[in-house]
Amino acid sequence: MMSSRSFRQGLVGELRAQGRLTDPAWRAAVEAVPRELFLDDAVFRPDGTQWDPIRREQFDDEDWLRLVYSDTTWVTQIDGMNAAEATGPLSGRPTSSSTLPSLVMRMVELAGIGDGDKVLEIGTGTGYSTAMLCHRLGDQLVYSVECDKELAATAAQHLHAAGRRPASVVGDGLRGHQDGADYDAVIATCAVRSIPPSWLWQLKDGGSITTTISGWMLASGLIRLALDEEGVARGRFAGDRVTYMLARPHERPPRPTFYQHPGTTRATRVNPDMLEGWTARFVAQLGAPSAELTRSGDGVALVDVATGSQAWTEPDGGGWAVHQDGPLRLWDQVEDALMTWQEQDAPDQTAFGMTVTEWDQIVWLGDTDGPRWRLPL
Ligand SMILES: C[S@@+](CC[C@H](N)C(=O)[O-])C[C@H]1O[C@@H](n2cnc3c(N)ncnc32)[C@H](O)[C@@H]1O
Structure with a gap:
């Protein structure tokens, strides 16, 4: 039977073939962190418009590990219901997951996180990406915020089982975490409609914010913003076609049944x-x-x-x-x-950039003098 370590090595090979993991220290993190510890014994699998809970007991050990180490996002919670508690298929919105490993690595590589950096992660989820950060930076330089109390407690257990003890914070990550500030990097594994000002305030000069900007059409853009000495953060969209679930306070309001009006x-x-x-x-x-x-x-x-x-x-x-x-x-x-x-010839997302101050957030096209749109604050 293939061991967990062999599956991790296989995953490293897969990610390297995609051009990821050029830094040996991140490679070592993927090889070291046992993802099975973070998924518990159940996850949701998409099935048409529904989510099917699947359990470890339905698989033999090797097939379960194959599933765990596939480069897939495994949804672990739908509208607050954890996969382990679900007795049948659910319809609803995913509210937590273990992000696919290639995206975890893409985010940290785009952020440019390296030795000695102090990082604030927003959205601990299962704790899998937190464990990667801990492996790379050491536990004392990692702060991770999760708004769901129960998930935060479970993630802390997962992290302890993996021998990791970062600062696990329960709260609204849109407020950052002042006690650990200033950070070299904020990295969000949930999407935001605009950058929360506290993330700017809690960054060192030259620090970075890596996040997806999304909204109520669920269109998404991955970006790394760098903070200058005047407190202005700027960056260009990376162009990756990746999505994260919206941060809970930025979620869409419940929509009543739609009746067409002629207007x-x-x-x-x-x-x-x-x-x-x-x-x-x-x-x-x-x-x-x-x-x-x-x-x-x-x-x-x-x-x-x-x-x-x-x-x-x-x-x-x-x-x-x-x-x-x-x-x-x-x-x-x-x-x-x-x-x-x-x-402007309909360019892709890499033609767009963003400027963020305490008062205003602008997405521009081409350069800062080009067409511009204000983000909702
Ligand atoms: C995609 S999951 C995180 C994946 C996680 N990094 C992993 O690898 O397992 C997004 C998480 O963000 C959390 N979240 C959503 N809004 C939040 C907020 N305002 N503050 C903190 N966490 C939030 C959700 O509860 C969810 O667990």
């Missing part, structure tokens, strides 16, 4: 199918940050829960019609952003 109608200037594209959806979200995006018949619907504004599209002749209702013209906002992007 005012006109022909669209862009094809709503464009919103299937990774960068197009990111741009649409910049244009209408308060809107959620869903399918509506053959078209799409945008809904702003706070104001009750809505827009929905439907095929019309050879093109598309849009109906808009409520105080916000959500489709106009989306369309304006998309057309601005198209006028």
